Amino acid sequence: MIKIDQNLCKGCDICTEFCRKNVYEPSKTLNRKGVYLPVPVNIEECKKCNLCAILCPDLAITVEEDHE
Amino acid sequence: MSNKPKVSGFMNYLRKERIPTIFCAGCGNGTVINTFFNAMEMAELSLDNISMVSGIGCSSRIPGYIKCDSLHTTHGRPIAFATGVKLGNPDMDVVVFTGDGDAAAIGGNHLIHAARRNLDLTVICVNNSIYGMTGGQISPTSPKGSFASTTPYGALEAPFDLAKLVSGAGATYVSRWTTVHPLPLSNAIKKGLQNKGFSFIEVISQCPTYFGRKNRMRSAVEMMKYMKTHSVVKKKAKKMSEEELEGKIILGDFVNRNWPEFSEMLCEQVNEKSEKGLIDAIKSAYKTDL
Amino acid sequence: MNITRFFIQGNEACARGAIKAGCKFFAGYPITPSTEVAEDAAIILPKEGGTFIQMEDEISALGAVIGAAWAGVKGMTATSGPGFSLMQEHIGYAAMTETPLVIVDVQRGSPSTAQPTMASQSDMMQARWGSHGDYEIIALVPSSVQECFDFTVEAFNLAEKYRVPVIVLSDEIIGHMREKINIPDKVEIIARKMPEEGPETFLPYKAEPDGVSPMPPFGAGYKIHVTGLTHDERGYPDASNPETHTKLVKRLCNKILNHRGELTRVxxxxxxxxxxxxxxxxxxxxxxxxxxxxxxxxxxxxxxxxxxxxxxxxxxxxxxxxxxxxxxxxxxxxxxxxxxxxxxxxxxxxxxxxxxxxxxxxxxxxxxxxxxxxxxx
The missing domain is CATH 3.40.50.920 (Rossmann fold)
Structure with missing residues (x-):
């Protein structure tokens, strides 16, 4: 599970561009704060390396471990 | 990845009521905050014992968002204040957040003197080569030829190599990374926190709003890609010629040495000269019987 | 109480008064005619378990004193005209952040470097108005070596009581004059106030009725934010809010002005x-x-x-x-x-x-x- 905090994300695209597995795509529409949020479209590719989360300048991304 | 950061817990280290931050979209400061928390966990330190001191500028706003004792001081002087905090209570872990303008221009003297003393501070200098808070003026680390609101026709001055400057001044741990290298950067901050002495971590960071816009790099992503393609680790750089290194950012540890630390020597001297010793002075402002 | 008589300089008397009053930290920078205050502190402080450091300039000297204050230690610096000019920004910072500290300014001929070895009283207005903005400080002026001792003790106590920088405006004549003085074993010391509330509810810049807040040291669990920017009761920056600014700056001034009576000494x-x-x-x-x-x-x-x-x-x-x-x-x-x-x-x-x-x-x-x-x- 990847959670994007709508209130914190400023839409800088760093996660989208630097994810090694191309998990994210920018959304097609602006949210109410005027931001194109990243959408984890290829979630099945995610290796949970947390690179996006540590790069995110706004602490907007939470990558949750799968509980089996 | 074995040293995978547990970023989800970092939110608990923040003054939640103060976020979102004032930083522009894509500013590197937030990434530096994350790498600091990652480093702090790796070094097994706690915000209970960390005092953060900062000057004036965008990166100096970082401690204001972190739940710890924090002193947001005057422009260029955080290291002077931090010297007082450390000597006032040598048990504290004192971390300084500063920027290139703060540390290298107005505060250059304090930077080299604290390094010379080898005082146990961890100084994290977020170097974005521009004055962001005041709207994009040239800084002492801006590359020659770069544009800023005060160099509309291009900068003529040569920039400081901060890591080299601080190494030469006597720091015992000096490292340089960029915001595109969050894991080695975390590791460098960890080493800085663990080093008993003056540690200086230079983080090359992006300011898309001012540096980027004035120097034909329109987004944070574009700037970060530039940093990625233009950086060379020290080991590799050693084998390169001066021409090949032109315009490159050299990364890695510049200095890692074990020299006597100032506050420790001072404590020893005080303990030798006095009956009570320095330990008696700690938090003595709250005592009437001295 | 035992009283010992000494035949010393005014500058030395300032250093000894400071140490009696609980000063455990001195950061300074050499300047004529105040240097003896630092030299005496450098000798005595380590023997009393305190720390002395010679900084790289007067700006950093006062900065270090402010840092030490937040670490929980009473501190001071000493200087003269040109150095006092350099300290002005940090005097304003100390006033804004309500940091208790003491500055001894041994006044010399001025303006500029003018007369390093001659006396003047040319920093009187600078002590009051030297830093930018509306703020209040306390300043005492000794006219004898005994008063150098007594007023420095008083300066430390007033600094704690009102949480302000206090300035001892000495001069070259008093600073370098030698007289017999009485130094008691112990002097009355006003301790810094710890908050009674715990960190969960304590508001560091919500003043008590007298206009002054308790001041917890760094490392005590309060995790407070201290800034020279206009700040609210939590200590957080709120720099564009006219109400927050007006309330804060008026309180900083009134905590002194409303106590004029107690602060009148002639x-x-x-x-x-x-x-x-x-x-x-x-x-x-x-x-x-x-x-x-x-x-x-x-x-x-x-x-x-x-x-x-x-x-x-x-x-x-x-x-x-x-x-x-x-x-x-x-x-x-x-x-x-x-x-x-x-x-x-x-x-x-x-x-x-x-x-x-x-x-x-x-x-x-x-x-x-x-x-x-x-x-x-």
Whole structure:
């Protein structure tokens, strides 16, 4: 599970561009704060390396471990 | 990845009521905050014992968002204040957040003197080569030829190599990374926190709003890609010629040495000269019987 | 209580007063004529379990003292004119963040580097208005070596009580003069207040009714934010809010101004029936008192007011003096600074004349007498 905090994300695209597995795509529409949020479209590719989360300048991304 | 950061817990280290931050979209400061928390966990330190001191500028706003004792001081002087905090209570872990303008221009003297003393501070200098808070003026680390609101026709001055400057001044741990290298950067901050002495971590960071816009790099992503393609680790750089290194950012540890630390020597001297010793002075402002 | 007599300089007396008052940290930078304060502190402090550091300039010296204060240690620095100028930004920072500390300014001939080894009283207004903005500080002016000791002790206590920077405005004459003084074993010490509330509910900048908040040290679990920006009761920046700013800055000023009564300290001589009152402070008071006594011997109803706390200015004392006397003579070792305060308070109640002196020398008693005769006519 990847959670994007709508209130914190400023839409800088760093996660989208630097994810090694191309998990994210920018959304097609602006949210109410005027931001194109990243959408984890290829979630099945995610290796949970947390690179996006540590790069995110706004602490907007939470990558949750799968509980089996 | 074995040293995978547990970023989800970092939110608990923040003054939640103060976020979102004032930083522009894509500013590197937030990434530096994350790498600091990652480093702090790796070094097994706690915000209970960390005092953060900062000057004036965008990166100096970082401690204001972190739940710890924090002193947001005057422009260029955080290291002077931090010297007082450390000597006032040598048990504290004192971390300084500063920027290139703060540390290298107005505060250059304090930077080299604290390094010379080898005082146990961890100084994290977020170097974005521009004055962001005041709207994009040239800084002492801006590359020659770069544009800023005060160099509309291009900068003529040569920039400081901060890591080299601080190494030469006597720091015992000096490292340089960029915001595109969050894991080695975390590791460098960890080493800085663990080093008993003056540690200086230079983080090359992006300011898309001012540096980027004035120097034909329109987004944070574009700037970060530039940093990625233009950086060379020290080991590799050693084998390169001066021409090949032109315009490159050299990364890695510049200095890692074990020299006597100032506050420790001072404590020893005080303990030798006095009956009570320095330990008696700690938090003595709250005592009437001295 | 044991009292020991010493024959020492005013500068040394400042250092010893500081240490008796609980000072455990000194950061300084050499400058004539204040250097002996630092030198004496460098010798004594380590023996008392304190730390001394010579910084790279006066800016960092005061910065380090502020840092040490937040670490939980009482600290001071000493300087003179040019160094005092460099410290102004941090005086403002200390006022804004309510950081208790003491600065000894041993005044020398000025402006600029002017007369390093000669005395003046040229920093009186700088002590009051030197940093930018509206703020209040406390300043004491010693006129003897004993007062250097006593007033430095007092300065530390006032700094803690009101959480402000307190300035001891000494001068080259008093600083370098040697006199016999009494130093007691122990002096009364005002300790810094710890909050009674726990970290969960404590608001570091929500003042108590007297306008002053308790001040927890770093490392005590309060995790407070200290900033020179306009801040709310939590200490968080709120720099664009006119209400927050007005409330904060008014409180910073009023916590001093509302305690003017307690902060009034003068010594009066023959003022009960005086027609002519000499107002002075610091070194010139010594010759002023001789002159006033001489005038009395000649049957002239002269009196003297020695200002000991100059900031906040003792308005009430000067106002009532003006209602009684016809003439007020203000003597100072500058071309007129405190005279503006006297004139502001006196208005047209009495004739105010200035007896200035620059060049590094103190007024001679005859100069006072001459002025007193002039006023008589």
């Amino acid at each position: 010594k009066e001589l023959y003022t009960e029936d005086a027609d002519i009152i000499v107002v002075s402070y610091g070194a010139p008071s010594r010759s002023a008192i001789t002159a006033v006594k001489n005038a009395r011997e000649k049957g002239i109803k002269a009196g003297h007011i020695k200002l000991e706390i100059v900031w906040p200015f003792p308005e009430e004392i000067i106002r009532s003096a003006a209602q009684q006397a016809s003439d007020i003579i203000v003597a100072e070792m500058n071309l007129g600074q405190m005279v503006y305060e006297v004139e502001r308070v006196v208005k047209s109640d009495a004739e105010v004349s200035l007896l200035p002196k620059i060049g590094g020398q103190i007024h001679r008693p005859e100069e006072f007498l001459e002025m007193i005769y002039k006023c008589q006519k």
